[in-house]
Amino acid sequence: MNEKYAPILVVDDEPEMCWILENIIRKTGLDCRTALSAREAMDLTESNKFGMAFLDAKLPDIDGLELARKLRKTNAHLPIVIVSGYFYPDDPTIEGVLQAGLITAFVGKPFDHDEIVSVITRYARR
Amino acid sequence: MGDKTLKATGRDLSGRYKRLYTMLLDAIPSSVLLIDQNMRIVSANRNFLEKGQRTLANTIGYRLEEVFPTIILDQMDITKRIRQVIENNQPAKGERMTYRAPGVPIRIYYYSILPFTCQGQVEGAVLLMEDVTEQVRLSEEVRRVERHLGSVVESASDLVLSTDKKGRILTWNAAAEMLSGYPAAEAREHDFIDFCTDEDRKDIREIFSRIDTRKYARQMKEFSLRTKQATFIPVSWVFSPLKDSSNQTAGVVAVGRDLTERRKFETELHQSQKFAALGVMAGGIAHEIRNPLAICSSSAQFLMEEDGTPEFRRECAEKIHKGIQRTSAIIENLLKYSHPSTTTRTTLVNLASLIKETLTLVTYHANILKIDMKTSFPREPIMVQGVATLLQQVFMNLFLNAINAMPTGGRLRIDVKMDQPEVRVQVTDTGCGISPREIGKIFDPFYTTSIVGQGTGLGLSLCYSIVKQHRGTIEAESVEGRGSVFTVTLPARFG
Numbered sequence: 001m002n003e004k005y006a007p008i009l010v011v012d013d014e015p016e017m018c019w020i021l022e023n024i025i026r027k028t029g030l031d032c033r034t035a036l037s038a039r040e041a042m043d044l045t046e047s048n049k050f051g052m053a054f055l056d057a058k059l060p061d062i063d064g065l066e067l068a069r070k071l072r073k074t075n076a077h078l079p080i081v082i083v084s085g086y087f088y089p090d091d092p093t094i095e096g097v098l099q100a101g102l103i104t105a106f107v108g109k110p111f112d113h114d115e116i117v118s119v120i121t122r123y124a125r126r
Numbered sequence: 127m128g129d130k131t132l133k134a135t136g137r138d139l140s141g142r143y144k145r146l147y148t149m150l151l152d153a154i155p156s157s158v159l160l161i162d163q164n165m166r167i168v169s170a171n172r173n174f175l176e177k178g179q180r181t182l183a184n185t186i187g188y189r190l191e192e193v194f195p196t197i198i199l200d201q202m203d204i205t206k207r208i209r210q211v212i213e214n215n216q217p218a219k220g221e222r223m224t225y226r227a228p229g230v231p232i233r234i235y236y237y238s239i240l241p242f243t244c245q246g247q248v249e250g251a252v253l254l255m256e257d258v259t260e261q262v263r264l265s266e267e268v269r270r271v272e273r274h275l276g277s278v279v280e281s282a283s284d285l286v287l288s289t290d291k292k293g294r295i296l297t298w299n300a301a302a303e304m305l306s307g308y309p310a311a312e313a314r315e316h317d318f319i320d321f322c323t324d325e326d327r328k329d330i331r332e333i334f335s336r337i338d339t340r341k342y343a344r345q346m347k348e349f350s351l352r353t354k355q356a357t358f359i360p361v362s363w364v365f366s367p368l369k370d371s372s373n374q375t376a377g378v379v380a381v382g383r384d385l386t387e388r389r390k391f392e393t394e395l396h397q398s399q400k401f402a403a404l405g406v407m408a409g410g411i412a413h414e415i416r417n418p419l420a421i422c423s424s425s426a427q428f429l430m431e432e433d434g435t436p437e438f439r440r441e442c443a444e445k446i447h448k449g450i451q452r453t454s455a456i457i458e459n460l461l462k463y464s465h466p467s468t469t470t471r472t473t474l475v476n477l478a479s480l481i482k483e484t485l486t487l488v489t490y491h492a493n494i495l496k497i498d499m500k501t502s503f504p505r506e507p508i509m510v511q512g513v514a515t516l517l518q519q520v521f522m523n524l525f526l527n528a529i530n531a532m533p534t535g536g537r538l539r540i541d542v543k544m545d546q547p548e549v550r551v552q553v554t555d556t557g558c559g560i561s562p563r564e565i566g567k568i569f570d571p572f573y574t575t576s577i578v579g580q581g582t583g584l585g586l587s588l589c590y591s592i593v594k595q596h597r598g599t600i601e602a603e604s605v606e607g608r609g610s611v612f613t614v615t616l617p618a619r620f621g
Contacts, residue, residue, distance in 0.1 A: 014417055014421070016421045016445060016449075017417065017420065017421065019445075020420070020421060020424040020425070020428075023428065024424070057413075058413060058493070058494050060493075060496070061496070062496075084413070085412060085413045085414075085415070085416025085417050085419070085420060086409055086412065086413040086416075086494065108416075109416040109417060109419065109420035110416060110419045110420035110422070110423035110424070111420065111423070111424075112423075112427070113424065113427045
């Protein structure tokens with residue numbers, strides 16, 4: 001599926017988390033780019049087209065949800081997944097942004113790799 | 127002529143003396159009786175006749191038992207005593223006698239019997255009776271008032287004691303006996319200072335030395351009381367000068383209240399405050415723990431797959447190991463902080479390390495709110511005498527307050543400086559600030575600007591009481607909309 005699908009963006013201030021997500025994504029045959037901050041992520045989106053984005057909720061510069069809003073402005077259809085240890089699945093904030101369509105899915109840390117694989121299979125765009 | 131005058135003068139003098147003695151005898155407020163060897167009354171003064179409601183006619187020449195009621199004579203054995211005085215020619219002194227005559231109120235006499243001699247021969251005895259009814263009544267009244275005052279002091283649940291000007295214990299009430307385990311008699315062999323800790327002695331000497339000055343007429347201070355079992359009880363003391371009748375300071379009155387119960391309550395309050403702080407930080411803590419957990423979990427999942435290269439598998443194992451160490455360190459910090467501490471014993475505390483440890487705990491919370499933290503510590507270790515867990519709570523409260531004042535990020539600066547003989551800790555935030563109207567109330571208990579359910583309003587009042595307990599100060603300066611600076615000063619210790 002690699003040829004057809006656009007690379008996936010991973011944004012997390014923890015290099016280890018980026019390493020993990022990158023490995024899971026690459027195992028599915030997709031390409032991946034990582035960013036340690038929202039600023040870095042915004043720079044990457046300027047020169048790259050992404051088929052999906054995994055965002056950490058708490059980034060050093062701006063919040064993951066804030067970054068999601070910025071990404072939405074330029075890419076209304078980008079599937080955005082929040083991967084966070086700060087929120088929990090039925091967290092009112094998460095339920096709210098899911099309903100509003102700001103994010104596509106939420107995965108709580110720690111996670112089973114299957115959860116990541118299943119959101120990729122389900123939402124990743126070409 | 128001179129001879130005649132002398133004689134006439136002599137006669138006049140003798141008559142005058144007799145009149146003078148009769149007058150004196152009748153004027154003195156005592157009863158005087160002259161009794162002969164046969165126990166007959168030879169002479170009785172006016173006072174006696176009036177007190178006994180008698181006349182000279184039914185008194186002179188009568189026997190003692192005809193004049194005194196039998197009950198008195200039997201009870202007091204006056205006849206026998208008079209006989210002994212006459213026989214031995216020795217006075218009997220200082221006896222008390224209660225006289226009840228029909229129709230007259232009870233009288234109390236103090237009586238003495240003196241032998242009456244003439245030319246070396248004992249002719250009779252003089253019975254001198256002083257009416258002491260009123261004195262006895264007054265002294266009983268005085269004793270009653272004294273007993274009442276005594277029982278007030280004795281019944282007080284507070285320690286009430288007095289010392290001389292040098293601090294020697296004079297009185298020691300029942301509460302002091304009970305709390306200290308020292309009976310009053312034993313306490314009186316000691317100075318007040320003997321019941322205190324070595325560290326408090328300097329302050330106590332100062333209090334006693336200036337008790338005489340008007341400015342320090344009422345000094346309040348907390349000192350531990352050393353008990354007989356060698357334990358220490360926290361006591362809040364008030365020292366006042368003990369004034370004598372000429373308004374001169376004769377000693378010191380010390381009234382003390384046992385603070386054990388209050389300390390227990392405060393400990394519980396501190397503990398609940400800690401949990402409240404942990405609640406505030408829960409999100410940050412969860413985030414901080416779940417990140418390494420996620421790394422461990424994922425690395426383990428990679429290991430479970432068969433296809434990894436040996437290098438990749440080794441990397442996974444290393445990440446698991448590191449993740450567990452990281453999580454464990456966070457949990458250790460939390461445990462240290464939340465561990466209930468009942469001790470109020472002070473130790474030498476390294477303030478810089480304590481502040482750094484506390485900062486580690488709030489970092490999780492601060493990071494999430496995008497608060498930039500800057501610290502500056504002096505190179506040399508900063509030591510203070512104190513209770514480490516209490517001091518940690520002061521800084522935890524100050525840091526959390528500062529962080530909560532910056533919900534959309536900002537800068538938190540912590541400056542620790544030596545300012546001999548004090549150490550000064552400044553916590554500066556760039557948050558919402560405190561209005562001039564509110565700044566005067568921030569150290570009051572239950573005063574809060576937090577939304578209901580988010581703050582207890584006890585944080586700063588606890589900081590205040592803890593810092594005061596450590597003989598330090600806490601001050602706040604703030605510009606609304608710009609931020610606040612909280613300054614804590616504590617006495618520095620060396621060595």
